[in-house]
Amino acid sequence: MVIGGSIAGLMAARILADHFETVTVVERDSLSNLNPSCPPQKPEPNGDISQANNVHVPLAQGQRILEHLFPGLAIELSLVGAPKINWTADCPVLGVGIRFQADLATHTCSHRLFEWSLRRRLIDHYGVNFLESCQVTQLLLDESQAAVTGVQLLTQNRSQAERLSANLVVDARGCRSSLPQWLETLGYPSPEETAINSFLGYSTCWFKQPQNFQADWKVLMISHKPPKNKRTGVIYPVEGKRWVVVLSSVGEDSFPTDQASFLEFARSLQSPLLYEAIKDATALSPVQTYRRIENRRRHYEKLSRLPEGLIALGDAVCAFNPFYGQKMTVAALGALTLDSCLKQKAQPTENLTGVSKRFQTELASTLETPWLIALSEDFRWSTTEGNQPGSMLRLMNQYINQVSKSAIDRPGVWKCSIRN
Numbered sequence: 317m318v319i320g321g322s323i324a325g326l327m328a329a330r331i332l333a334d335h336f337e338t339v340t341v342v343e344r345d346s347l348s349n350l351n352p353s354c355p356p357q358k359p360e361p362n363g364d365i366s367q368a369n370n371v372h373v374p375l376a377q378g379q380r381i382l383e384h385l386f387p388g389l390a391i392e393l394s395l396v397g398a399p400k401i402n403w404t405a406d407c408p409v410l411g412v413g414i415r416f417q418a419d420l421a422t423h424t425c426s427h428r429l430f431e432w433s434l435r436r437r438l439i440d441h442y443g444v445n446f447l448e449s450c451q452v453t454q455l456l457l458d459e460s461q462a463a464v465t466g467v468q469l470l471t472q473n474r475s476q477a478e479r480l481s482a483n484l485v486v487d488a489r490g491c492r493s494s495l496p497q498w499l500e501t502l503g504y505p506s507p508e509e510t511a512i513n514s515f516l517g518y519s520t521c522w523f524k525q526p527q528n529f530q531a532d533w534k535v536l537m538i539s540h541k542p543p544k545n546k547r548t549g550v551i552y553p554v555e556g557k558r559w560v561v562v563l564s565s566v567g568e569d570s571f572p573t574d575q576a577s578f579l580e581f582a583r584s585l586q587s588p589l590l591y592e593a594i595k596d597a598t599a600l601s602p603v604q605t606y607r608r609i610e611n612r613r614r615h616y617e618k619l620s621r622l623p624e625g626l627i628a629l630g631d632a633v634c635a636f637n638p639f640y641g642q643k644m645t646v647a648a649l650g651a652l653t654l655d656s657c658l659k660q661k662a663q664p665t666e667n668l669t670g671v672s673k674r675f676q677t678e679l680a681s682t683l684e685t686p687w688l689i690a691l692s693e694d695f696r697w698s699t700t701e702g703n704q705p706g707s708m709l710r711l712m713n714q715y716i717n718q719v720s721k722s723a724i725d726r727p728g729v730w731k732c733s734i735r736n
């Protein structure tokens with residue numbers, strides 16, 4: 317059973333379908349409301365993080381894993397209108413002079429469309445069951461309190477709790493997962509947490525792509541430049557010939573909350589290109605703002621005890637600053653780690669002794685590099701709060717500086733840095 321039917325939960329369900337007879341995904345939200353073709357109609361409550369309306373782009377490595385897990389996904393996304401971006405040719409980066417064709421393409425589309433495509437495939441090809449509008453409220457353990465036997469859940473229209481048994485429960489409830497508190501209630505230790513906050517803030521707005529719009533880019537990215545220039549703007553094309561425009565900044569900077577301040581912020585970027593592109597375009601949504609998006613890691617791998625048959629992955633274990641676009645790719649790596657742990661376990665399927673501990677340990681080592689990359693970038697800002705991991709951070713900073721410098725006129729370096 318998987319708790320949470322978003323990207324990490326869906327990828328985990330895909331792996332579980334190879335190892336178990338029955339896989340059930342329990343999702344708190346109603347899935348029928350998530351119409352993939354709709355832009356947001358009303359802003360989320362202030363400060364809430366809703367990803368449903370955001371653009372989502374996997375990194376090249378994430379795309380390769382997704383295609384391996386869901387063969388034909390890229391073609392399907394193309395067929396429903398998600399633009400294909402060849403990152404080395406279609407996305408000019410300020411300061412990098414070269415553009416060239418390479419096999420480094422991914423699709424840009426809304427989070428909704430992405431989820432919908434994965435979910436549809438899980439139902440049609442892998443027999444995965446979905447329980448929507450159901451909130452899991454508790455873990456159930458066996459008599460010795462050593463192993464998970466299932467969960468307790470509440471359906472939207474029933475006030476009475478139901479029990480569902482499972483021999484493996486995956487927590488993919490995102491960064492607000494209450495698994496640490498559940499563990500404590502059950503007499504287990506709860507994991508240490510590390511949080512690193514650059515005080516990133518996002519504002520997004522959907523636009524109709526102007527008819528006959530001509531430009532030499534498909535994605536336009538006006539990047540920040542630490543330590544002083546904090547503002548970034550990106551135009552992503554998505555399904556339905558629309559643009560999702562994302563404006564962001566770090567630290568104490570203010571974020572646009574309405575159309576007028578959105579345009580004003582766009583005008584303040586290092587280059588006028590983004591402002592010029594959107595100033596006369598028709599907005600299709602209100603401006604939405606997102607805050608409190610820090611890097612947050614829960615160290616399940618360090619726990620002395622964990623119930624057998626319990627796995628935590630995705631943002632529930634490690635939520636990254638979304639600016640670096642690593643999360644879906646890391647969720648995909650987590651799914652592969654789960655696959656490898658389940659392949660190593662003893663037979664029969666019901667015997668899951670040791671899998672939980674092994675998985676959390678292996679996941680922690682998979683997370684090290686993307687975690688260090690996110691931190692090394694975030695600590696370029698003097699306002700970032702949290703404990704700096706010392707010399708490794710400096711090494712990563714120097715490495716990234718060197719790669720960026722070499723990539724300016726060397727396609728091979730540029731390609732390698734994007735590929736992985």
Ligand SMILES: Cc1cc2nc3c(=O)[nH]c(=O)nc-3n(C[C@H](O)[C@H](O)[C@H](O)COP(=O)(O)OP(=O)(O)OC[C@H]3O[C@@H](n4cnc5c(N)ncnc54)[C@H](O)[C@@H]3O)c2cc1C
Nearest residue numbers: 320322323324344372373451452489490630631638643644
């Ligand atoms: C602004 C923003 C932009 C982003 N852009 C990108 C990007 O471009 N590329 C990228 O790779 N990643 C991006 N991400 C990250 C990405 O959306 C997620 O981090 C990634 O999909 C993994 O999330 P998850 O599935 O672990 O958690 P979530 O997406 O948080 O999903 C958790 C799910 O669990 C459900 N749930 C919670 N509690 C319960 C319960 N008790 N019972 C049942 N269900 C429950 C929730 O309803 C939800 O569906 C972005 C994130 C943000 C905030």
